[in-house]
Amino acid sequence: MSVDPISRFRRFNRAVTAEVGALDSSFLGRGRPLGAARVLNAIGHGRSDVAAVRDYLGLDSGLMSRLLRGLEEEGLVATTPHPDDARRRIAQLTDAGRQEFEAYERLSNERAEIFLARHPRPEALLAAMDLVASVFGRERVSIGEVSPRGEEALYCLGEYYGELARRFETGFDVSLSRDPHADSMVRPHGGFFVAFSDGLPIGCVGLSGKGGGMAEIKRLWVSPAARGLGLGRRLMQAAEDAARELGINILRLDTNSALPEARRLYERLGWREIARFNDDPYPDLFFEKHL
Amino acid sequence: MSVDPISRFRRFNRAVTAEVGALDSSFLGRGRPLGAARVLNAIGHGRSDVAAVRDYLGLDSGLMSRLLRGLEEEGLVATTPHPDDARRRIAQLTDAGRQEFEAYERLSNERAEIFLARHPRPEALLAAMDLVASVFGRERVSIGEVSPRGEEALYCLGEYYGELARRFETGFDVSLSRDPHADSMVRPHGGFFVAFSDGLPIGCVGLSGKGGGMAEIKRLWVSPAARGLGLGRRLMQAAEDAARELGINILRLDTNSALPEARRLYERLGWREIARFNDDPYPDLFFEKHL
DNA sequence: CAAAATGTCTGACTTAGGTCAGGTATCATG
């Protein structure tokens, strides 16, 4: 019986091709070819620069131009020259365009809801989808610096605390831990970095400093769906790069032996175990790295 | 932060659309449009009837005819009239066609291997993909009667025993259990049914009889990826239908309280708990249903 | 056995999507 990995992969492909095809063609219900609908959606999602849309959708400049013209004639899009550079153009939805865009959004959301409702445990299904999407999108993960008070950061931190609570035998209570003040993770003291996969945050790390040549790495978290894809390393690299930029040359961090994969990561990245340097009740392992 | 189910679903869609598109276009490397490649593959996978191919690929009869003609001109396919009905035609690969088909298969397998190698735990990735594929392919699951000695049946039984071994505190040893003889699950005594999703077996059930108006349901198994999609019910229905056909009017089964979802299923389907009717060491629950 | 139905094929046509070679306006630079 051929239930080998390859057959399973190919079954997945066929199932998904059929379904995604149906999803795509549901966009056809609004009497507009798929190309035009995709451009409308890209603009609706905030890609206003014509070149950005073209790039995102992988379109030839001629084709892009024609699609844009079509949407303009329909009265859904208006283009204006870019204020800094009149060669470039920026496209924006008109009121009618925004309505049409929202109709597409509704369609898409409806399909998503129907699909998720097909399973008795949508959370398990979503976790599986996250995992697949993370592996597929592995090359398209970007790391950005954000405010540690912003919603992306808060989301990541919430997930991080939840994970610790699950993995520490004693649970985890933020208020008992040495919680770095958000100001310490903002320039010029430090920074806060979030990894985005197609717009969704899937990992974070904080660089917490007080001025001077020393800082701490805090709150390294990678979404379960994205583990094993080298994201921890990339986040640590982003934090180190920022530290160098800020003139920091000694980094420290604390962690717990209940998180063996974190320990392995630090060791692989050239961190050295040192003696306890704080009285936080949760960590039992302490590391340092000279840049 | 929008990390709601809908966003996650849509992220999955985008990731998969991009990847599956790349996969499709990898078929273009052999200098043949996708449509022709799809027809070649359908024939290679054993769909010889022209109507069957057309139906499977959802093609117009005119288009199908032209694609077939193209493949014939390339010397990859030969068509002959159907022996029973000269209006119908059957298509078969020539030697050159088979070589070309195998080249496509190799391409497809290579891509699958590369993808799976991207993850440190391919088994977790595959489990996630199986789950998604099962939900997507929910409507396309077919139940067929097979020999209980065939490879599909043996595969399912292997998975079934593995599952019991994991779920029973004492483990599970087939040789200690009352294993129904395969002959009892073949007409006219009984039957063995396997659920297929796109060719892969994802569930089974046996109807084990010795002649006479009574039979037992044995070996009900549903792949973890396909649970919660109503497959258990469909398999039980297939077994019951076969029982009625064979003139059986009393069905029995035994199960274990370590499998609560099985118990719930039986109760929902109108089975009644009865007293122990055998001395098998594993079951502790016994059910009966009058048809 | 004539009429209706079926399965495939052919020709004429349409649409979506895409490529390519210029063309035009604008910007950056020596």
Added chain:
DNA sequence: CATGATACCTGACCTAAGTCAGACATTTTG
């Protein structure tokens, strides 16, 4: 301020894919 680079646009062209009406041979049905 001339020159080349850049960003977008236009026209001409092409292919893949699909639709539709009718043709033809064969089979089924009244």
